[in-house]
Amino acid sequence: KEKDEETKRPYSMRYIGCMVADIHRTLLKGGIFMYPADKKNPNGKLRLLYEANPMGFIIEQAGGIASTGRERILDIVPETLHQRVPVIMGSPYDVKKAIEFIEQYSK
Incomplete structure (x- = not known):
């Protein structure tokens, strides 16, 4: 397992299945919450106005x-009410590392 540079502990995965609870855990314990774009959901899965933005x-x-x-989620100007976006949020270190990984391997 790769170690988290900030905590010196191995990375582990948790998924509660409720965005609010998952974000709450991320705030308390650190780490990252992700719902990136994929082939099935190229625009992401979570809704901008009432999931990603708040x-x-x-x-x-x-x-x-x-x-x-x-781009920064809070900089997006909504085009539709139910617009979906990819989501990567959490500690600056982990988010930057995830973005680097996605850029490197999504080519």
Whole structure:
């Protein structure tokens, strides 16, 4: 297992299945919450206005980063009510590392 540079502990995965609970755990324990784009959901799965934006605001207020992998979630101007976006949010170190990984292996 690869070790987390900040905590010196091995990475592990947790998925509660409720975005609010998963983000709460991320805020308490550190780490990252991700729902990146994939072949089935090229625009992402979570809705911008009532999932990604509110949680992104909370993450950023706590000192983290909320990104689509290409841009800051809070900078997106909605085009439709139910617009979906990829989501990567959490500690700055982990989000930057995830974005680097996605950029490297999504070519």
